[in-house]
Amino acid sequence: MTPTLGGTEGQKATLPHQAERTPQQRLAELRGGPDVPQRPLDARALAALAANPGCRRRALLDGAGVDKGAVAQALGSPAPFGQSQFAFVRGNAFEARVKADGGAALLALLCAHTGEDCPDTSEVALPDLTADGPAGRAARTRLALDEAYGGWALLDHPILTLEVAGTTAYLEPDALALHPDGGVTVIEIKSFPILDGSADPAKVGAAARQAAVYALALAGPGATAAWAVREQALLVCPKDFSNHPAASLLPLRKQVATTKRQLARLTRVDEIAAELPPGASFSPGQDPGTLTAAVESVPAAYAPECLATCELAFHCRDRARDGGAVEALGRSVRGELGGLATVDQVLAAASPEGPGTDEPAAAALRRAAALRTEALGASRARAEALRASGTCDAEPGGAACR
């Protein structure tokens, strides 16, 4: 099953002002026109998908392939993301090293983990995938997988396609390995280390999510019955402090299921788009006021976790703080506050002379505020008593009364 995306016939009928346009055209308009290229779902967009699946703003902008970094820049809240060239150089050098000699080291690692007999490099097909444009390269990839069926093959930077939000996204895994039994293993090469047999779980999780998207793309339409994507990807990382590769198999089943569900939610982007005022677009070149209005017309679900994954997070954070939203202080803060959504509402409910509301959280808040005031008052009184008596004992604690 694939996440086929885009509106159904029934929905179109209810949206008369869009009747003559396909969802793809509408999404292209949101980007600023048919000439603006669609941003692929990169690792950051995937991480954002996992971190905050309920945000409509992110869903729409990612689904339409809008360059959120440029939008954030135009809004005056640029995202401070960037990659150090040291990390970039190191990552590329490590990948080149792993793939050197026709991928001999890579296949040896793979076979050591799957228990297969490692083939001689002469038995491994290394198809040339160069072509004009991503569509051509994607076609070459499919062809190469079909042609090499029955033997070993290693595909270096193939291009896969995935239908996301009614448009075709092009994805580029680090490598794919075709096994003689027709299985295809997704290979991810990362530059974080496997130290003493374990790696940073957050980074491994991100790699697994990325590999799951590739696995979904491989299983999508156009997949022949001949080969099938394997449920485990191979993660290749530097071993300890060296440049030698170490590898581990990453189980993908759960990540594939999760990503599939989250991508399926993206099918609703055309519904979200339908709620926009006609003619609204996210083209970064337009008047900032119009752009702000367009961005604000889609509701966001800001949480501090967004800061690490979404380019628009700083814009959303400013809005959340200006509105006094309690989520800006962290998701865990929200838990016990019931229907109280802003800092002012909470503080009003907590104050002893505050308006009596029937909000169940209010009683707990008033109690919390009373206990806090009592404890702070007690400690202040103690400190003053200490200061008044002038007894500054020699203990380190006495520093307070200096």
Place this chain on the structure above:
Amino acid sequence: MSLISALARMEAAASGRAEPVATVRHRHLAERPLVLVPLTTAGETGAPLGAMVGTDRGAPQVFTVAQPRDRDLRFAFLGRLAEALLPHLESCQDEVETIERKETDPESGKRVTVEAELCADAPQLLVPTAPGVDFVRLLGRSMRFRRTAEEDPGTPYPAPPRVPLLGRWLTHYAERSRVPGSSLLLPLTGLLTRHWATGQSHLEDQHLGTLLAWIAPPDGESGAEAARRAELERDGTGQLVRPPAGPATDPAFDNRLLAPAVARYDAGVPGAAEELRELIASQLRPTWEAMWQGVDLLRALPEGAHVPDRWRRDRQSYTHHRDRLRAGEPPQPRRDDAVTAARKLAMREQRQAELEAQEALDDPLVMAVRRLAGEAFTAAVTDVEMAYSEGKRPTPRPLVTLRTEDTPLLAEGDKVHRQLPEGAQQRAELVAEPEPGVLVLRLLSGMGRGKEPAQGTVPEPGDLLCWTLFEHSPRGGPGLPEPEETPWTHGGPPGEQTAEDPDPLTPEDVL
């Protein structure tokens, strides 16, 4: 997050200034802490870029690596770092006090009292952030298995002297920092967030600059504005005015300033090494100042009553490590065996429970959190009725009636605990709750051995008492088997402990 700390965050957000979440300092702060601000190279594992080190805020030592990918330069840096850190880490080894300790005699199997040494103090290491603690652990791991030319004349790429020793110390400190309440190695952000709530989220609190801006904003500016500037303000060339507290550097710094300077160094341009040194120091200096500002803020808080008890355990841990080094034991293994790992986890769980209890007893604001959660209550004594246990030797079991406004989660027969004025503990059980807010407790202990309770151990009507549902010194679970008796389910006995091989080094390791 508890409702009280959530409320503190919201008050801070509304007022623009951090609010206290503790009224005393819950961690030990040494008189002369050693401050270490490390920086690392992006993309490389355990490749330091520089460090600022010292116990004197006016005179930090700065060490830098001109080309982080050059292994010789890296180890020269670590050698200098060892010369700077080790004298401090070893400074408390010789001043000891003698303590008595219970031990199981290996021959008779009886518990006997033995005398042992305990270092009178232990050196404290402060780093800016939690990733800084991880970096200390990583540095320790990268150094402790290395061999010096003296230890093994045949080793290729020998490490400078004392580098493996520093690796073992840093490993010990990093491992100890995983114990709740320990203070040998602490991140400043962790220390500050324990004592103040800011008007930003917990994730944003990991940024030392914004945290300090909320706690102590500059004159005439709100904490929120100052935090925003500390986080995002860039100068005309696009560089952050307050560089991140590390160990990672800002990518804009890497790409615009550091990379060209490293390229000039590689090309042999005269003066490039000095230029790099100044460049890296410019990224370290603001964090160095921030570290000492944070230390000053923490010093202004009075120390919690149980902090010296916990620091004593840190001193014990320091003494144990000293003894292991003196006994010539091999470096800490890469992975713990099953029994050691289980012991460590059990110990950390126990320390966590102990820490939670002690912090509540030391600090009314922490106790307020427990009261709100129904795990403690304050109550006024309304009536005391003397009663005695049944049995051959009747002992006092007075019944105390209390009135409370708190809502403890108690059922009949549940035990509650309180601290007596002299520091001893008293246990009681709930006998009845005749009406909401009225509790009848039977005192069970802490009244001495006589027929009449000792002076001051039974409350009088009108007294205001604080009872907790949790024990004040929680006990750990059942003991674990000796390593030699590890069951086969856990890999069996670990066998003879041998020194692990160092990491193999090859010429191609360096790009």
